[in-house]
Amino acid sequence: MKIAYYPGCSLHASSKLYDIQAKSVLGKIGIELSEIEDWNCCGATSASKTDDFLAIALAARNLGIADATGLSEMMIPCSSCYSRTLVSQKALAGDPALRSEINAELAKKVEGKIKISNILEVLLARKKELTDNAVKKLTGLKPACYYGCLLTRFPSDMPITDSVENPVAMEGLLKSMGAEPLDWGYKTDCCGASASVNDADMALKLMSKILKDALARGANCFVTTCPMCQLNLDAYQDEVREKYGIAKSLPVYFITELLGVSMGMGVEQMQIDRHFTDALGLLRELKLI
Amino acid sequence: MSTSTLKYSAETSNALLKEVMDRSGQNLMSCYQCRRCAAGCPVGDESGVTPDRLVRMVLLGEKDNALNNLLIWKCLACYTCGTRCPNNIQTARINETLKQMAKEAHIEPNIPRVASFHSSFVKSISHFGRSNELEFMALYEIENYKKGGLTAVKEDIKSTSKLGRSMLKKKRMHFKLDRTKGKSEIKSLFKKAADKRGAKGQP
Numbered sequence: 001m002k003i004a005y006y007p008g009c010s011l012h013a014s015s016k017l018y019d020i021q022a023k024s025v026l027g028k029i030g031i032e033l034s035e036i037e038d039w040n041c042c043g044a045t046s047a048s049k050t051d052d053f054l055a056i057a058l059a060a061r062n063l064g065i066a067d068a069t070g071l072s073e074m075m076i077p078c079s080s081c082y083s084r085t086l087v088s089q090k091a092l093a094g095d096p097a098l099r100s101e102i103n104a105e106l107a108k109k110v111e112g113k114i115k116i117s118n119i120l121e122v123l124l125a126r127k128k129e130l131t132d133n134a135v136k137k138l139t140g141l142k143p144a145c146y147y148g149c150l151l152t153r154f155p156s157d158m159p160i161t162d163s164v165e166n167p168v169a170m171e172g173l174l175k176s177m178g179a180e181p182l183d184w185g186y187k188t189d190c191c192g193a194s195a196s197v198n199d200a201d202m203a204l205k206l207m208s209k210i211l212k213d214a215l216a217r218g219a220n221c222f223v224t225t226c227p228m229c230q231l232n233l234d235a236y237q238d239e240v241r242e243k244y245g246i247a248k249s250l251p252v253y254f255i256t257e258l259l260g261v262s263m264g265m266g267v268e269q270m271q272i273d274r275h276f277t278d279a280l281g282l283l284r285e286l287k288l289i
Numbered sequence: 290m291s292t293s294t295l296k297y298s299a300e301t302s303n304a305l306l307k308e309v310m311d312r313s314g315q316n317l318m319s320c321y322q323c324r325r326c327a328a329g330c331p332v333g334d335e336s337g338v339t340p341d342r343l344v345r346m347v348l349l350g351e352k353d354n355a356l357n358n359l360l361i362w363k364c365l366a367c368y369t370c371g372t373r374c375p376n377n378i379q380t381a382r383i384n385e386t387l388k389q390m391a392k393e394a395h396i397e398p399n400i401p402r403v404a405s406f407h408s409s410f411v412k413s414i415s416h417f418g419r420s421n422e423l424e425f426m427a428l429y430e431i432e433n434y435k436k437g438g439l440t441a442v443k444e445d446i447k448s449t450s451k452l453g454r455s456m457l458k459k460k461r462m463h464f465k466l467d468r469t470k471g472k473s474e475i476k477s478l479f480k481k482a483a484d485k486r487g488a489k490g491q492p
């Protein structure tokens with residue numbers, strides 16, 4: 001089965017490993033991710049902070065390309081891209097004038113047909129196929145599942161498939177793979193990814209709260225689906241620990257690498273060696289790799 | 290304890306309120322100051338202004354304060370305030386509007402780097418249709434230099450170069466320029482955006 005796929009800038013660059021993992025894991029259960037042609041950046045948080053028209057129009061061009069594929073569903077793994085694209089699709093559905101204005105500039109017009117899904121929705125709908133293909137139980141893995149902001153919270157009303165304040169999709173998926181996800185308090189708190197370069201102290205403070213709570217609950221890793229959150233919690237973790245005197249570190253996994261590991265895929269195929277905070281030690285200790 | 294008297298002029302306050310409501314699409318008048326937004330806002334404490342206070346400022350017509358405070362620049366667009374607000378007021382949208390209004394009024398951003406960051410990101414999309422980390426960071430530092438001189442750049446490079454080195458080591462830095470072929474479409478969308486701002490007298 002083919003699903004349209006919008007990787008966004010980060011899965012083409014700093015989080016290329018996530019792109020590779022997603023394709024491997026979904027490929028294993030017979031899903032082909034078909035990257036939409038010649039996509040552009042969705043504008044992310046920056047466009048919405050600077051220009052209301054661009055915030056809708058940039059994502060609209062991708063929606064037009066996606067509609068033209070004739071496929072029924074498009075998966076967007078990055079939470080920020082997912083949010084911007086969904087918001088654009090909804091805004092255009094509710095504003096025919098804006099839609100024709102934007103469509104006039106586009107070679108492939110927005111029709112509003114394609115269903116936009118985040119990666120958790122795509123995975124959860126195939127939980128059985130995933131567990132059927134698992135060869136290892138993720139025993140001993142105690143993840144703090146981290147959803148961040150943009151997977152469940154939107155700037156306007158948006159019907160979503162999980163709970164806004166207490167989403168549980170990741171926990172369900174990982175439990176079925178034998179992991180023991182923990183209850184904790186910061187799963188939808190902001191990690192400050194968009195501020196880590198321009199307002200660093202603020203971002204470090206937010207991350208320290210997240211890290212401290214996860215450790216206090218006895219987590220031995222984070223799991224996330226957002227490449228922005230992953231990079232932030234992973235790359236700045238040393239700095240957070242140093243500044244806030246936190247002794248222990250926690251690996252920050254993408255959901256796809258844990259699924260891949262349970263399906264018997266190795267370090268190389270999953271590129272687990274591309275983390276900033278050691279991610280191999282725990283998996284070795286638990287004899288998962 | 291010192292007390293102060295509320296200064297209120299219906300005329301100035303109505304003009305500000307109307308503009309903010311129109312542009313942000315948020316009904317500020319439905320705010321009943323319950324402060325659920327304040328309880329959830331991750332940057333309210335550091336900003337000295339919580340979302341409820343900001344809404345109040347606009348309602349009272351305190352234009353200078355509304356266009357000139359840390360919250361509008363520190364806001365992370367995490368949408369917690371709006372999700373929890375019983376009246377569906379999305380302060381993140383209000384912050385976006387106030388930032389744009391501050392720019393139009395030529396008020397220096399309270400945190401210039403935040404402004405440079407987002408405008409450089411958008412500029413980098415206008416060049417190649419996609420965001421390329423290296424090009425984007427270069428644009429950002431140029432903006433930074435213009436606003437804060439060498440000191441600002443030096444401070445930034447100190448922290449980002451550490452990250453850059455780890456990115457290289459972990460093969461997470463990307464050197465190939467990623468670009469969209471449909472450049473003319475991207476250009477026309479950017480032009481349309483500029484025309485729209487122009488028509489409203491916005492920079």
Ligand code: SF4
Pocket residue numbers: 319320321322323324325326327340341344370373374375376377378
């Ligand atoms: S949560 Fe909504 S109604 Fe309550 S103070 Fe904040 S903006 Fe006003």
Ligand code: SF4
Pocket residue numbers: 326329330331332333340363364365366367368369370371380381384
């Ligand atoms: S969106 Fe902005 S104002 Fe609202 S809670 Fe988040 S940081 Fe605070």
